[in-house]
Every structure is written in structure tokens, then in C-alpha cells.
Amino acid sequence: MAYEFQVTQDSADPHVLADWWAETLGWRVEPSDEAFIRRMVEAGHATEDETRTHHGVLVWKAGAAIRHPDGLERAPRVLFQLVPEAKTVKNRMHLDVRTGAEDLTPVVDALVARGAKFLHDGRQGPFTWVTLADPEGNEFCVSR
CATH class of the missing domain: 3.10.180.10 (2,3-Dihydroxybiphenyl 1,2-Dioxygenase, domain 1)
Incomplete structure (x- = not known):
């Protein structure tokens, strides 16, 4: 059985690093679903502290991902995740x-x-x- 995978990179600022890598590779940052995030906070499944605003958009603080413009069939997703320690x-x-x-x-x-x-x-x-x-x-x- 073959498995799919994503590449995950630890980061001090996942959204800024995702922007940098998306520009570097000619890829796209995955869009944020602000309505979903707001519903999760309103329902008590998440807190405001788990979110932030990036480029005027509400996003999850913990991470940001990029994809090849032709989708996951072309290349795996790259996820940048927030970690507290420096490299x-x-x-x-x-x-x-x-x-x-x-x-x-x-x-x-x-x-x-x-x-x-x-x-x-x-x-x-x-x-x-x-x-x-x-x-x-x-x-x-x-x-x-």
C-alpha cells in the first residue's frame, strides 16, 4: 500500500514563512476559512488565542500550508507549524x-x-x- 504524505516544517512564524516559500516556489498559500474559524471559537471548540490576523485575514495561529498550483496530484502539501523553540x-x-x-x-x-x-x-x-x-x-x- 502506498501512502500520501505532506512535508511539515517547524517555524517561529508559519504564516510569514509560508508566504516566503509560496513566492519562492510559485505555489499558493492555502486560503483561510474565516467563517469556520469563527464558528469554532463561538462554539467553544477553539479560543481567540489560537487565532491571529495575517494580511487582514483571520487564520489559525498554529500553522499555514502551501500547495502546488496544480494540486496535490502534482506535489505534496507543505505545512509550516508553529513551535516555541528556535532552530x-x-x-x-x-x-x-x-x-x-x-x-x-x-x-x-x-x-x-x-x-x-x-x-x-x-x-x-x-x-x-x-x-x-x-x-x-x-x-x-x-x-x-
Whole structure:
């Protein structure tokens, strides 16, 4: 039996990081169902403290998710979840972003201008990549 999965990333500010990654990948942040959230609070199933406003929209404070524009059939959902502790060590798993661009320099420069941090260049045989960290310090690689 094959299972479906989502990728979950711990985050200090899930909504801001989801926005950053959605822009980086050309994906979409999943919309918030404000009416549902309000009903959950009004019914006592959730509290106001479990919500926040992001870009003028009521959202769950605990997380935000992004999806490929072609849906879950194309790529798994990525969920950014709120955690209280800061990142302290290197990721054991990371995303590899394949751009298809012949020259990675403009892609990397644009990501750094938007808040990524350059970590190092990598090479194995004919394959090259650039390792960066997103605005919260999570490592990822960019390659062709």
C-alpha cells in the first residue's frame, strides 16, 4: 500500500514563512476559512488565542500550508507549524528546489535579496547546487 504524505516544517512564524516559500516556489498559500474559524471559537471548540490576523485575514495561529498550483496530484502539501523553540542545528532533511535555469546565479541572487542566506556551493561530478537557508535558517538547495 502506498501512502500520501505532506512535508511539515517547524517555524517561529508559519504564516510569514509560508508566504516566503509560496513566492519562492510559485505555489499558493492555502486560503483561510474565516467563517469556520469563527464558528469554532463561538462554539467553544477553539479560543481567540489560537487565532491571529495575517494580511487582514483571520487564520489559525498554529500553522499555514502551501500547495502546488496544480494540486496535490502534482506535489505534496507543505505545512509550516508553529513551535516555541528556535532552530538550533542543521536540518536532517531539506528541500531541493530544481529551477531548470541554466545559470543559478540570478535565482540565488533573487532568493538572497528576499531573505535567504547563502551557505555554500556544492558539486558532485557534473552536478552542482547552491545551499541556502530560508529566513528562519532552514537549509535548502537550489539546482537545475
